[in-house]
Amino acid sequence: MDKKWLELLERLVNTDTGFDLDNSTKLERTQFIADILKDYGFQVHRESAAHVALKGKPPYLTLIGHLDTVFKEGEASRRPFTLQDNVARGPGVADMKGGAVLLVAVVEEATKKNLDGLCVILNVDEELGSKESRETFEKHAKESVCCLSFEPGGIHGELVASRKGIASLNIEVKGVKGHASRLEEGANAIVEASHKVCELYSLNGHIGSLTVNPTIMNGGEKSNITPDLCRIYCDVRFSSTQELKEFEKRLVEIVSENRIERTSCTYSLTERRPPMLFMDEMKYALEKVFQNLGRRFELEHSSGGADGAFFTTFGVPTLDGLGLCGGRFHSEEEFALIDSFKDRLRLAVELLECFDQRRSEKKVRE
CATH class of the missing domain: 3.30.70.360 (Alpha-Beta Plaits)
Structure with a gap:
């Protein structure tokens, strides 16, 4: 994991964005992430409880994540970011500030590969049920060909294929x-x-x-x-x-x-x-990507809900758990495994390229 991504992760973890803050405050405190997306050529604005960044025209390859945590104001000062060997700790380090950093890294790689038609949504009320940002997700789901969500991966690298x-x-x-x-x-x-x-x-x-x-x-x-x-x-x-x-x-x-x-x-x-469903189009894309990577990732069904479900409701193939691997989420023992960064990055970029190709083929047919 490059130094610039570690520094971004440290800054995010050390920025309180807990459930006891109003959404406008959390949006203000995380504006620096939106500014980074601007540097990659995105048009960035705010919608209901979310930063939204668009590049090119729809239909979009959409990447989502959340910037809020379950920890109260002051937790970042009491328990700031630490890194020892491969293990990073701090409030929300895996769920999902590590995923937000990975998302930005994927955006950088996609930019280098000249991928266009990208949508990024980073909300600040996910841990409260996404009551405000649901409207934002549903709006952009109607313009998406796929959705990659950067909630944390399992400790052994598992991806989340479906959710309750x-x-x-x-x-x-x-x-x-x-x-x-x-x-x-x-x-x-x-x-x-x-x-x-x-x-x-x-x-x-x-x-x-x-x-x-x-x-x-x-x-x-x-x-x-x-x-x-x-x-x-x-x-x-x-x-x-x-x-x-x-x-x-x-x-x-x-x-x-x-x-x-x-x-x-x-x-x-x-x-x-709603439940997040594992759709056939995502199954086929994953099989192709696994072949390209020369390795497979285990898939799991999670009992925990997340924002990717808002996309499968509209028939958008969605995959979750693409963030940093880790464990003990929502507790003071939460941790993220830094060495999972490289493989997750490559996996996500390969998936974007796969859906970009399908999008192009569909445009040709039309």
Whole structure:
């Protein structure tokens, strides 16, 4: 990894871009990355929670990544970038500031090879669910022929071929207040909610690969009052829209049948990210690239959601996990393996060239 890329990685890691900052602040703090893209001939501007850089005309070869982290303001000062032998550490060093540096290096190589029709999107709200930047991704997905995402690779070099979608489930159980010593006076919302939590959890393993995990439960007012309200939040992960539909069908049954008399239940189920699918066109491109490289990378299906899913929803072949390899993401032990840089760089550039050739062939046919 050349010195200039290490210096860029150090600067990025030592720039706080945590979830506790507003998006405009994070965009301002990372403007230096956008300025580097300008130096490569891109037209750069800001859209919803993202830096967007365009070079040439669509349809685009699109590269994406995020510049935000899960760490609070001050973490970079408390735990700045360090490098020992092959291992880099610091907040977000792998997820995914290392990937952002790799993306810029890919842009440099693509520029040297005179590749045109490039789109780069670097958002600052990915760790918050990309609520604002989703609009930006979907807009440019409609103009893309492929999407390469630079989330971190696995510790053994794995690429992410597909990902689960994410949905948020909020349940509200209402009961009746009463004196805690007189059970007949009240209708305990916490007890009813507990039944529903157990029923929901029992669905795991019965609807394809879908998982439902109750992670937050709040109820009760005082120790001597029967609670009349309890709220539950569940994290839901799914590999297909059909799985989510089947889950909601079972969910309706669970919330409509109450064990405790005089309780009632409502819910809201919101898709936060669609699943990222492994499309045939990306499979074929990878096979060609593996042959050119003379080596293969393992492919994995991830239970974690990411922004590449916004592209497969529009039929755009997408590959993720192209960033620096590493591990212990979202923790103080997070690390990135510097010696993975060279192979990831070559892999990404080969993929861009492959899709550029396909794009050219398609234009000729048209």
